Amino acid sequence: MPPSPSPSPSRDRILDAFEELLTEQSERAATLDAVAARAGVSKGGLLYHFSSKDALVDGILERLQRLVDDDLERMRTAPAGPVDYFVRSSVSSQSALDRTVIAAARLAQGANPKARASLSSMQGGWLALLESAVSDPIAAKAIMLVGDGIYYNSVLLPETASVVRDDAEMDRLVALVLEIAARPR
Amino acid sequence: MPPSPSPSPSRDRILDAFEELLTEQSERAATLDAVAARAGVSKGGLLYHFSSKDALVDGILERLQRLVDDDLERMRTAPAGPVDYFVRSSVSSQSALDRTVIAAARLAQGANPKARASLSSMQGGWLALLESAVSDPIAAKAIMLVGDGIYYNSVLLPETASVVRDDAEMDRLVALVLEIAARPR
DNA sequence: GTCTATATTGCGATAGAC
DNA sequence: GTCTATCGCAATATAGAC
Numbered sequence: 001m002p003p004s005p006s007p008s009p010s011r012d013r014i015l016d017a018f019e020e021l022l023t024e025q026s027e028r029a030a031t032l033d034a035v036a037a038r039a040g041v042s043k044g045g046l047l048y049h050f051s052s053k054d055a056l057v058d059g060i061l062e063r064l065q066r067l068v069d070d071d072l073e074r075m076r077t078a079p080a081g082p083v084d085y086f087v088r089s090s091v092s093s094q095s096a097l098d099r100t101v102i103a104a105a106r107l108a109q110g111a112n113p114k115a116r117a118s119l120s121s122m123q124g125g126w127l128a129l130l131e132s133a134v135s136d137p138i139a140a141k142a143i144m145l146v147g148d149g150i151y152y153n154s155v156l157l158p159e160t161a162s163v164v165r166d167d168a169e170m171d172r173l174v175a176l177v178l179e180i181a182a183r184p185r
Numbered sequence: 186m187p188p189s190p191s192p193s194p195s196r197d198r199i200l201d202a203f204e205e206l207l208t209e210q211s212e213r214a215a216t217l218d219a220v221a222a223r224a225g226v227s228k229g230g231l232l233y234h235f236s237s238k239d240a241l242v243d244g245i246l247e248r249l250q251r252l253v254d255d256d257l258e259r260m261r262t263a264p265a266g267p268v269d270y271f272v273r274s275s276v277s278s279q280s281a282l283d284r285t286v287i288a289a290a291r292l293a294q295g296a297n298p299k300a301r302a303s304l305s306s307m308q309g310g311w312l313a314l315l316e317s318a319v320s321d322p323i324a325a326k327a328i329m330l331v332g333d334g335i336y337y338n339s340v341l342l343p344e345t346a347s348v349v350r351d352d353a354e355m356d357r358l359v360a361l362v363l364e365i366a367a368r369p370r
Numbered sequence: 371g372t373c374t375a376t377a378t379t380g381c382g383a384t385a386g387a388c
Numbered sequence: 389g390t391c392t393a394t395c396g397c398a399a400t401a402t403a404g405a406c
Contacts, residue, residue, distance in 0.1 A: 008371090010371085010372090025296055026294065026295050026296035027212075027213075027294070027295070028212075028213070028295055028296070029296065031398080031399060031400085032399075032400065032401085033398085033399075033400095041371095041372070041373090042372065042373055042374075043373095043374095043400090043401090044371095044372065044373055044374070044375095044402095044403095045371070045372045045373070046372095047400095047401075047402090048371060048372065049371090051401090052400080052401075053399095053400070053401090105341055106294065108341050108342065109211065109212070109291060109294040109340070109341060110211050110212070110213055111210055111211035111213070111214065116341070116342055116343075116344070116345070119341060119342060120342050120345045123338075123342075136361075138354065138357045138358055138361055139361060141348065141349075141354075141358065142331055142358060142361055142362070144334070144348075145330070145331045145334030145335060145338075145348065146327055146330045146331055146334060147334070148330075148333070148334035148337050148338060149329070149330030149331060149332070149333035149334040149337065150330060151337070152333050152334065152336070152337030152340075152341075153308075153330075153333060155294070155337075156290055156293050156294060156301070156304060156337075157293070157301055157304060157305050157308075158301075159301070160301070160305045163326065163329075163330065164326075169323065169326075172323045173323055173326065173327060176321075176323055176324060176327055176365070176368075177327070179368075180361070180365065183361075183364075193389090195389085195390090216380080216381060216382085217381075217382060217383085218380085218381075218382095226389095226390070226391090227390065227391055227392075228382090228383090228391095228392095229384095229385095229389095229390065229391055229392070229393095230389070230390045230391070231390095232382090232383070232384090233389060233390070234389090236383090237382080237383075238381095238382065238383090
């Protein structure tokens with residue numbers, strides 16, 4: 001019998017509930033009561049698995065770290081190249097990574113120092129990879145900023161129509177960004 | 186005697202205090218108690234000028250509206266053109282507009298619908314102006330996303346070193362963005 | 371592991387004196 | 389116009405039964 005990958009099934013359900021409340025509503029809405037209710041346990045039950053709210057935050061940030069590492073690996077080996085992969089994957093809200101990034105962003109906005117440090121290091125990872133794929137470092141930065149902009153819009157203005165309206169617009173945006181990437185230094 | 190532009194001196198001091206707590210700390214830190222203390226009045230004194238926290242939010246959003254209108258006018262008439270003006274003015278945290286935008290962004294992140302609507306309309310104004318200055322609409326959008334990205338970084342990762350490290354890097358970034366703007370459709 | 375109290379603190383808002 | 393005092397509520401966390 002292999003060691004169970006997730007020590008407890010409720011632990012993950014609680015973490016999912018916390019993440020959902022953060023992304024779908026707000027940092028303020030993600031109270032212990034609300035998380036417990038959504039996860040289908042009592043507050044006491046929740047606090048058995050995560051002994052404080054801070055422990056809950058740590059849980060999200062560990063999940064983020066894991067997902068970011070996986071993403072960087074996929075970006076590194078993407079068939080259409082890292083730049084194409086990066087921009088397309090910036091259209092938020094779909095993947096598990098997107099959800100966890102948004103959750104962490106809400107915590108960072110709530111002035112949580114650990115969350116800010118995690119996001120900062122995550123961004124450093126992406127920038128480093130973009131810089132290795134693009135000859136001009138300033139172009140790499142501009143590309144990262146476009147991706148950040150797309151994220152920012154979906155984080156801050158969730159119920160607004162997405163900045164990037166549809167697939168056709170996304171294709172044209174990717175084409176433009178690839179042009180920037182190919183630009184000689 | 187002209188009508189006083191600001192009906193009450195403490196009213197503005199209270200609004201400044203609210204804005205400072207939002208930008209320097211977080212939405213959660215900007216409690217009525219904290220705002221009153223920083224403005225140098227009692228909680229009762231604060232509530233005489235703003236009868237609820239929602240009224241305080243409205244005060245910030247009205248200030249934002251006024252500052253955005255001024256900014257769009259300056260961008261329209263900027264000597265080096267709207268694109269140059271837009272990107273340079275995205276390096277956040279200096280002007281009165283920057284501070285108020287960040288304050289509104291914190292409120293938007295706290296799921297405040299009015300704040301989200303204000304930021305959305307503000308963004309619409311900038312995008313429309315960029316589109317009128319740049320022949321390719323997708324280039325206009327990319328330029329706006331770069332600006333948004335710079336903002337997003339200073340909002341979410343305030344104590345991290347700015348993404349745009351120094352004036353030299355900013356000049357190279359502006360040059361790149363102007364290249365994008367000049368790109369034929 | 372999960373539950374029901376309950377202690378404690380902090381917040382938004384009201385009431386009424388000055 | 390500014391103050392103090394206080395109510396009502398919600399949030400984090402603890403204690404201890406099952």
